[in-house]
Amino acid sequence: MHATVVYESMFGNTCAVAAAVAAGLADGGTDTELLPVADAPLTMRARTGLLVIGAPTHAAGIPAPRTRTDAGFWAQADDPLTPRVGIREWLDAVHGDARAVRVATFDTRLRRPTKPGSAANAALLELGRRGFTLVAAPESFWVGGMTGPLLPGEVERARAWGVALARTTGARASSAAASASAPASASAVTLDGAPLRAAPMPRPT
Numbered sequence: 229m230h231a232t233v234v235y236e237s238m239f240g241n242t243c244a245v246a247a248a249v250a251a252g253l254a255d256g257g258t259d260t261e262l263l264p265v266a267d268a269p270l271t272m273r274a275r276t277g278l279l280v281i282g283a284p285t286h287a288a289g290i291p292a293p294r295t296r297t298d299a300g301f302w303a304q305a306d307d308p309l310t311p312r313v314g315i316r317e318w319l320d321a322v323h324g325d326a327r328a329v330r331v332a333t334f335d336t337r338l339r340r341p342t343k344p345g346s347a348a349n350a351a352l353l354e355l356g357r358r359g360f361t362l363v364a365a366p367e368s369f370w371v372g373g374m375t376g377p378l379l380p381g382e383v384e385r386a387r388a389w390g391v392a393l394a395r396t397t398g399a400r401a402s403s404a405a406a407s408a409s410a411p412a413s414a415s416a417v418t419l420d421g422a423p424l425r426a427a428p429m430p431r432p433t
């Protein structure tokens with residue numbers, strides 16, 4: 229199976245998690261490609277059996293042009309990196325046979341119950357609406373502050389998540405064709421037959 233990991237990152241934390249997830253997928257025996265969203269193709273490659281998407285959580289969801297500009301101020305750089313194309317724009321532009329592609333999403337965010345909302349959750353809901361096959365619950369990896377760093381152990385956890393994803397999707401490869409023929413519904417996004425809720429998932433500190 230071939231997996232593509234596509235990520236957006238302003239300060240490097242989601243990039244580090246994406247690299248660890250890709251390494252874990254490879255550990256799990258998956259042929260894996262890691263791409264920053266600016267380099268991701270707009271046509272879904274036929275060989276991509278698993279698409280993993282990662283983004284930082286901004287304003288409780290997927291980064292938008294305004295939040296990327298805000299992030300530029302946090303960067304405190306003379307020339308802050310404010311990319312115009314992120315996961316949100318890529319999802320709007322990418323095309324291909326969505327039913328044939330299994331997807332999983334992750335994000336990075338602050339581990340604070342007062343800041344609910346998750347880019348991974350929002351992205352997975354969007355992908356489900358578009359007819360992709362969802363294979364895992366959205367996963368969050370924690371940063372200690374607005375610009376990072378990742379909390380201790382998060383890179384290792386990301387790698388283990390990648391391994392688990394490789395095992396899950398490898399095991400499900402044979403059943404993917406059957407689920408691809410099921411009708412997609414814009415109103416009912418499900419994961420393993422259960423409704424995927426948009427509600428944020430705050431976790432205890």
Ligand SMILES: Cc1cc2nc3c(=O)[nH]c(=O)nc-3n(C[C@H](O)[C@H](O)[C@H](O)COP(=O)(O)O)c2cc1C
Binds near residue numbers: 237242295343376
């Ligand atoms: C404009 C902006 C809005 C943010 N909003 C949230 C938020 O709603 N919830 C949260 O947990 N973290 C929020 N954060 C923290 C980001 O999740 C954090 O910057 C990100 O994990 C860093 O990833 P990166 O280095 O890949 O950009 C925000 C950060 C920025 C810059």
